[in-house]
Amino acid sequence: MSISRIFDISRRSMAAYQRAMDATAHNIANSANPEYSRQRIIFSSEPPEILGGFVWGSGVKIDQVLRVRNQLIDSQIRVNNQKYYENNERSSVNGQVEVLFSEPSDMGISTIMESFFSSWSELAVTPNSSALRNDVIRSAEKLASKVSSVYEGLDAIKGDLFNSAKAKVNDLNNLLKQVQSLNTQICETSALGHPANDLLDRRDAVIDELSKLANISVSYDTTNAATISVGGTFGADRSNVVEFKLTEVNGQMVVATKDGNIPANINSGELFAITDTYSNQIPKYQDNLDAIMNSLVDSVNDIHMTGYSITDPPQTGIKFFEGYENGVLKINNEILQDPNNIAISIDGTEGNGDIAVLIAELNGKKLLNGLTLAENYSSLVSDIGNNKVSADQLAESSQLVIQQFEAQKASHSGVSIDEEMTNMLKFQRSYDASAKMIQIADEMLLTILSLVR
Amino acid sequence: MMRISDILISNNYLNRLSGTKANIERLSRQIASGVKVSKPSDSPSGTSKILKFYNKLTQSEVYTNNIHNSLASLKETTFAMENIQSEVITILTNITELNNAANNEDLNSFADKIDLSLNAILNSANSEYDGKYLFGGTDFSSAPYGFTEDLSAIELKVGDVSGIQRVKISQNTLQKINMTGAEVFGTIGEDDIFNTLIEIRDNLRLGIKPTEEQETIIKNFNKKVLDKIAGTGNIINQLTDAEELLNNQKLNIEELLSNEQEVDVTKAIMELQSQDYILQVTYQLSAMFLPKSILDYL
Numbered sequence: 158m159s160i161s162r163i164f165d166i167s168r169r170s171m172a173a174y175q176r177a178m179d180a181t182a183h184n185i186a187n188s189a190n191p192e193y194s195r196q197r198i199i200f201s202s203e204p205p206e207i208l209g210g211f212v213w214g215s216g217v218k219i220d221q222v223l224r225v226r227n228q229l230i231d232s233q234i235r236v237n238n239q240k241y242y243e244n245n246e247r248s249s250v251n252g253q254v255e256v257l258f259s260e261p262s263d264m265g266i267s268t269i270m271e272s273f274f275s276s277w278s279e280l281a282v283t284p285n286s287s288a289l290r291n292d293v294i295r296s297a298e299k300l301a302s303k304v305s306s307v308y309e310g311l312d313a314i315k316g317d318l319f320n321s322a323k324a325k326v327n328d329l330n331n332l333l334k335q336v337q338s339l340n341t342q343i344c345e346t347s348a349l350g351h352p353a354n355d356l357l358d359r360r361d362a363v364i365d366e367l368s369k370l371a372n373i374s375v376s377y378d379t380t381n382a383a384t385i386s387v388g389g390t391f392g393a394d395r396s397n398v399v400e401f402k403l404t405e406v407n408g409q410m411v412v413a414t415k416d417g418n419i420p421a422n423i424n425s426g427e428l429f430a431i432t433d434t435y436s437n438q439i440p441k442y443q444d445n446l447d448a449i450m451n452s453l454v455d456s457v458n459d460i461h462m463t464g465y466s467i468t469d470p471p472q473t474g475i476k477f478f479e480g481y482e483n484g485v486l487k488i489n490n491e492i493l494q495d496p497n498n499i500a501i502s503i504d505g506t507e508g509n510g511d512i513a514v515l516i517a518e519l520n521g522k523k524l525l526n527g528l529t530l531a532e533n534y535s536s537l538v539s540d541i542g543n544n545k546v547s548a549d550q551l552a553e554s555s556q557l558v559i560q561q562f563e564a565q566k567a568s569h570s571g572v573s574i575d576e577e578m579t580n581m582l583k584f585q586r587s588y589d590a591s592a593k594m595i596q597i598a599d600e601m602l603l604t605i606l607s608l609v610r
Numbered sequence: 611m612m613r614i615s616d617i618l619i620s621n622n623y624l625n626r627l628s629g630t631k632a633n634i635e636r637l638s639r640q641i642a643s644g645v646k647v648s649k650p651s652d653s654p655s656g657t658s659k660i661l662k663f664y665n666k667l668t669q670s671e672v673y674t675n676n677i678h679n680s681l682a683s684l685k686e687t688t689f690a691m692e693n694i695q696s697e698v699i700t701i702l703t704n705i706t707e708l709n710n711a712a713n714n715e716d717l718n719s720f721a722d723k724i725d726l727s728l729n730a731i732l733n734s735a736n737s738e739y740d741g742k743y744l745f746g747g748t749d750f751s752s753a754p755y756g757f758t759e760d761l762s763a764i765e766l767k768v769g770d771v772s773g774i775q776r777v778k779i780s781q782n783t784l785q786k787i788n789m790t791g792a793e794v795f796g797t798i799g800e801d802d803i804f805n806t807l808i809e810i811r812d813n814l815r816l817g818i819k820p821t822e823e824q825e826t827i828i829k830n831f832n833k834k835v836l837d838k839i840a841g842t843g844n845i846i847n848q849l850t851d852a853e854e855l856l857n858n859q860k861l862n863i864e865e866l867l868s869n870e871q872e873v874d875v876t877k878a879i880m881e882l883q884s885q886d887y888i889l890q891v892t893y894q895l896s897a898m899f900l901p902k903s904i905l906d907y908l
Contacts, residue, residue: 188616195615255650261660261871271665275672282679282777282787285741285750506773508748508788514778520669521781535661542650542657549651560625564618571615574903582908 160605163598166216169203170591173217174584180222181581188572192362194226195572196354224354227569231361234562235368235375237555239425242369244552246430250314251545254442257310260538266307267534269300270453271520278517280501281510285467290496294488297477301486304450308484311439318435319403322410325428326403329370329412333385335363337398340382344395347381357381371412372425388421390414409436438544443484445537450486452525452533454478457516464500464512471505472498477516616903623896630889637882646873656870663867669781670860676777677853679740680787684846687744687789690737691839694794697727697734698832701807705820705828721814728807732756732764735795735804745791748773754791755804764804771795779852787845794838803831 177198187193199222203215259265276296280289339360346353360383367373367385373392376384382395392399400415410432413420423429458476465471475498479487492498501513525533640646650657704723707713713720736753737744746754749768756767771791776784796802806827810820 191617252649252651258650260650261647261657261664263664265661267661268664268668271668275668278672278778279675279679282676282683282775283740283742284748284775502748504748504773506748506750506770508742508746508750508775509773510748511776514776514784517778520665531661531665535658538650538661539654539658542652542654545651546654560621563621567615567618567621568613571617573613573615574905578904578908 160598160602162213163594163601166203166214167591167594167598169216169218170594171588173200173219174588174591176219177584178581178588181577181584184572185574185577185581188574188577192358192365193572194224194354194358194361194570197223197225199223222352222354224352224357225570226357226361227566230562230566230569231365232375234559234566235365235373237559237562238365238368239372241552241555241559242427243425243430244548244555246427247434247548248545248552250318250430250434250438251541251548253314254311254439255538255541255545257307257314258538258541264303265538266300266303267531267538269296269303270530270534272296273300274517274520277501277513280499281513281517284501284510284513285507287496290499293499294493294496297486297488301488304446304486305484308443308446311443312484315435315439318431318439319405319410322412322428322431322435323403325370325431326401326412329367329387329428330400332363332367332370333387333393333398333400336360336367336383336385337393337395339363340393340395344380344382353381368426370426371421371423371428388412388423390419390421408440442537442541445533445540446484447481448525449530449533449537450481453519453530454481454486456519456522456524460512460515460519461500463503465502465505466498466500467502467507468495468497471500471502473500473505475500620900623892623900627889627892627896630885630892633885634882634889637878637885640873641875641878641882644873644875645871647871659870660867663863663870666863667860667867670856670863673779674853674856674860677779677849677856680777680779680785681846681849683739683742683744684787684842684849686737686739688839688842688846690734690744691789691794691835691842693734694731695832695835695839697730698803698828698835701727701828702825702832705810705825708814708819717814717817717819721811724807724811724814728804728811731803731807735791742788745771745789745794746773747771747788747790747792748775755795755798763808764798764802766791766798779849780856783852785845785848785852787849789838789842794835796834801827803828 177200180196180198184195187195199220200217201220203218205215206213260267262268273293273296276289276293280286280293283289339356343353343356343360346356364373364375364383364385367387371387373388374386378384378395380395384394385392387401390399391397392401401412401421402415404411404413411420412423412428412432423432458478461477462474464475465473466475475491476489477492477499479489481487489498501511501516502509503511520531521529523529528536639648647653647656647660701724704720704727708717708720732755735745735755738753741750743750743754746768747770749770752767754766754768754771755764757763758765772793774786774790775788777787779785795804799805806824810824813820
């Protein structure tokens with residue numbers, strides 16, 4: 158046994174602890190980085206030497222710099238990310254929709270529609286009053302204006318959703334490109350025998366971002382490259398990446414590959430919330446509103462056409478509304494120009510308001526789906542409210558699950574300053590002790606040298 | 611044992627803080643606005659009820675307005691009929707006086723008195739309120755009664771005075787709100803009050819006193835007017851009762867609306883104080899442990 162062995166063991170030890178200190182410094186530096194996974198130094202003993210029938214230890218070495226990460230937790234976070242971001246987006250859009258309706262207040266369609274019917278009831282008291290005839294026209298105009306503003310608002314939200322979906326598809330494409338690029342870097346780094354821990358962290362963060370957008374599935378090959386599919390359609394792997402595009406077919410928003418036009422079956426995540434709200438939910442709200450307004454127009458016109466105006470001579474067969482289409486409620490121009498064309502007399506006398514009474518009574522008639530128009534509208538508004546509440550609740554429950562998994566992830570992969578500082582002290586002491594060993598060995602060598610002088 | 615990393619502590623802290631702040635925002639918004647349902651998602655079923663209450667309130671207000679307007683018109687009708695009835699009493703008194711032989715020389719002055727009463731009744735029969743001829747039925751194209759061109763008789767100036775005006779005073783009640791000319795004055799030309807009075811006037815000028823038959827016509831008309839005044843009074847009573855009912859309904863609906871929509875301020879303030887306390891404790895605890903690590907003791 159030579160003294161130089163002590164030098165070798167101590168030198169290797171100092172090098173190992175210096176690298177361990179590097180890893181500790183890296184951990185501390187990233188302690189506030191949310192996508193970072195702590196790295197742990199795995200020490201092991203150097204293979205021992207057998208000399209003179211004895212086994213002599215050869216010191217310490219670093220086996221690997223381990224990235225502490227649990228893929229099961231990652232996968233759970235991604236599944237819940239899809240649900241959370243989908244419902245969060247739904248809640249946000251429904252929040253915008255419900256504001257348009259201004260309910261419950263006296264500025265909403267419900268009160269304005271009731272005022273419209275009431276104006277007919279009031280006109281029946283003094284059927285020849287031009288002021289009350291103008292009131293009927295004004296209340297109809299107010300209703301038309303509110304319906305139009307709600308309808309335009311819904312169209313504007315649809316427009317915003319389309320732009321937002323386009324931006325999300327761009328994000329999706331960029332993220333897929335990043336995954337492909339990181340896959341390449343990870344494989345190259347690993348092939349050189351270096352741990353690709355930080356690149357893996359980056360790729361996991363990118364995949365997490367992808368999971369917020371859509372339903373994705375992730376698999377890993379033997380080279381640790383991730384293969385991503387979006388809505389069942391291939392997205393990216395180590396060597397290929399697919400670009401997606403957004404199209405609109407018959408009012409339905411479709412996400413498909415740019416080459417080949419293969420549609421992705423998006424059923425979760427922000428993109429699903431946007432495409433579904435755009436393609437189904439908002440058109441359903443508009444259809445419901447259309448049904449209510451069409452029923453109102455038809456019912457009022459049917460009765461109004463049987464009445465007589467108070468023009469000279471009295472006219473009959475006059476429509477009160479010209480019609481309704483796509484949120485535009487048009488009042489008959491003849492009535493707008495001469496309120497005496499409002500035909501509420503059943504016999505042509507100007508003091509008869511029986512038709513006005515019949516029109517006023519429409520508000521209590523079950524004209525649509527076995528419900529009154531007010532009840533139909535109330536059901537539409539409740540639906541919007543319920544959709545938001547339900548999205549909020551689902552988002553909240555997904556968020557709670559995510560928080561739990563994030564806590565597990567933070568517990569498993571997060572950096573603890575206390576732990577790192579303790580390690581630092583430990584590694585420093587070991588480093589100091591190894592240096593001291595070299596000093597002692599040096600003194601031993603000097604002692605031997607002094608013997609031969 | 612669970613490993614506690616620094617990011618775990620800060621995430622937990624932020625999650626709890628964010629929950630408490632969301633509660634504080636909700637409560638302070640409710641207290642500031644006074645309403646707990648300001649959008650459908652605050653309470654979808656509550657919104658549905660509130661919309662129904664709003665509609666009921668609007669309906670009640672319209673029915674109340676209809677009653678007010680109808681009452682004004684009916685009061686004018688009563689006033690006109692009372693004037694007519696007063697003139698009819700004067701006429702009957704004059705006819706009684708005519709039975710006194712001492713007045714035989716003065717038949718012309720009685721004819722003048724009858725003429726005055728006739729014109730007064732005619733004026734009342736053509737009474738107008740808010741653009742409506744009170745006894746014109748539903749035909750308001752002109753005053754319903756007037757002299758013929760040769761001034762020898764009274765005729766209908768419009769096609770029909772029997773039109774009934776109806777208004778809604780509740781969801782299911784349609785109330786008649788006029789007394790038609792046909793009801794009060796009957797068919798013109800068939801022993802009606804106007805032409806009977808003209809006949810009496812003209813006969814007086816010829817020295818002929820009213821017949822018993824003519825007196826009976828006037829008495830019957832007087833009875834009819836009294837009946838119609840009573841009938842109008844009944845309608846007024848019905849409208850007044852309906853108004854009272856509507857006012858009670860309105861109060862009930864307002865109370866229900868308040869329960870559904872308005873915030874219980876005391877409860878909200880108590881909750882807000884509790885959330886504020888939790889927020890302060892969270893801040894304090896976080897300020898105590900978040901910045902600390904073994905570094906502080908090395």
